[in-house]
Amino acid sequence: MGYGDEAQVDGEQSSQIENKPKIFLMGLKRSGKSSIQKVVFHKMLPNETLFLETTNKVVKNDISNSSFVQFQIWDFPGQLDFFDPSFDYEHILNNCGAIVFVIDAQDEIGEALQKLHQTISKVYQVNPNIHFEVFIHKSDGLSDDHKIDRQRDIQQKTTEDLMDANINVHPSFYVTSIYDHSIFEAFSKVIQKLIPQLPTLENLLDVFISRSRIEKAFLVDVVSKIYVATDNSPVDMQTYELCSDMIDVVIDVSCIYGLKEEEEGLGYDQESHSVIKLNNGMVLYLREVNKYLALVCLLRETNFDKHGLIDYNFICFKKAIEEVFARKTASRKKGKKITN
Numbered sequence: 001m002g003y004g005d006e007a008q009v010d011g012e013q014s015s016q017i018e019n020k021p022k023i024f025l026m027g028l029k030r031s032g033k034s035s036i037q038k039v040v041f042h043k044m045l046p047n048e049t050l051f052l053e054t055t056n057k058v059v060k061n062d063i064s065n066s067s068f069v070q071f072q073i074w075d076f077p078g079q080l081d082f083f084d085p086s087f088d089y090e091h092i093l094n095n096c097g098a099i100v101f102v103i104d105a106q107d108e109i110g111e112a113l114q115k116l117h118q119t120i121s122k123v124y125q126v127n128p129n130i131h132f133e134v135f136i137h138k139s140d141g142l143s144d145d146h147k148i149d150r151q152r153d154i155q156q157k158t159t160e161d162l163m164d165a166n167i168n169v170h171p172s173f174y175v176t177s178i179y180d181h182s183i184f185e186a187f188s189k190v191i192q193k194l195i196p197q198l199p200t201l202e203n204l205l206d207v208f209i210s211r212s213r214i215e216k217a218f219l220v221d222v223v224s225k226i227y228v229a230t231d232n233s234p235v236d237m238q239t240y241e242l243c244s245d246m247i248d249v250v251i252d253v254s255c256i257y258g259l260k261e262e263e264e265g266l267g268y269d270q271e272s273h274s275v276i277k278l279n280n281g282m283v284l285y286l287r288e289v290n291k292y293l294a295l296v297c298l299l300r301e302t303n304f305d306k307h308g309l310i311d312y313n314f315i316c317f318k319k320a321i322e323e324v325f326a327r328k329t330a331s332r333k334k335g336k337k338i339t340n
């Protein structure tokens with residue numbers, strides 16, 4: 001299952017800008033932009049990206065999976081000169097929330113760094129509110145030492161160049177690969193910056209886990225496995241991977257045993273919940289929050305004895321989330337009325 005429409009847009013169509021915030025995927029040719037989009041949002045297997053052809057036009061993708069996560073991803077071909085005077089980039093940048101700049105960490109990085117600097121300096125002049133996110137990509141092919149060196153080099157050079165040019169921008173850096181969960185974690189962080197309700201969601205999660213003696217909780221988008229929010233304790237990649245895999249297990253089992261004959265669907269509804277006891281004394285706990293989101297938690301088995309309390313706290317948490325959604329929808333409608 002994938003998301004929404006995928007459309008090729010040319011110069012003219014690109015001027016028809018909708019109100020959803022946009023995330024631009026930029027970087028040199030073959031750096032991995034289309035692969036990232038396909039793997040994260042279209043469930044393409046990483047190995048299948050080997051056969052992706054080079055992108056010739058801007059590819060626009062509408063991501064409307066949940067009330068919180070609604071945006072467009074624009075995949076720019078590596079060979080496109082974004083700042084060509086014939087390309088109306090100033091207009092396009094007005095509604096852009098973030099630029100994800102992808103650097104192939106297995107390749108020579110000089111040209112990519114030059115292009116990154118040029119992109120940041122020009123974009124900053126048009127819209128200083130855009131978040132700059134640098135993916136140090138294809139990290140799977142590097143040894144651990146090499147990974148650290150690459151990240152340090154890219155981060156240092158970019159920051160120094162920006163300081164020398166007097167540009168007050170602080171890009172975020174992520175080491176990513178489509179062959180593990182790093183790409184999902186990085187994209188989660190990119191998207192979270194575009195969710196205005198993030199502090200409220202994090203607070204709700206903090207209260208929920210502390211009252212329920214839970215170690216870690218993620219509010220996950222069930223289709224993409226991007227986490228929309230988590231509590232304030234640090235994210236450990238293995239825990240995120242476990243929680244994300246649990247969603248697959250629950251959906252797969254529901255599809256096989258939960259759907260009626262000839263019934264089609266994702267196998268995920270209000271009834272979806274699951275508890276998995278691991279052999280290391282930990283428990284995974286999943287509950288449906290709404291059509292798009294699941295709460296997935298990790299807790300100690302000894303703290304699961306009072307699971308009635310956890311279930312009760314979850315109901316309160318779910319109600320609070322519904323209120324946040326309702327407020328968001330109400331304020332959106334109010335905004336529309338005013339503009340009408």
Ligand SMILES: Nc1nc2c(ncn2[C@@H]2O[C@H](COP(=O)(O)OP(=O)(O)OP(=O)(O)O)[C@@H](O)[C@H]2O)c(=O)[nH]1
Pocket residue numbers: 027028029030031032033034035036046048049050051052053054055056076077078079137138139140141176177178179
């Ligand atoms: N090892 C490795 N290869 C990757 C990764 N991501 C993408 N690739 C490979 O990189 C190659 C280029 O990927 P694309 O997604 O087509 O690159 P692009 O940036 O969209 O390229 P253009 O369309 O030319 O701008 C493909 O063969 C992918 O399989 C990764 O994380 N690790």
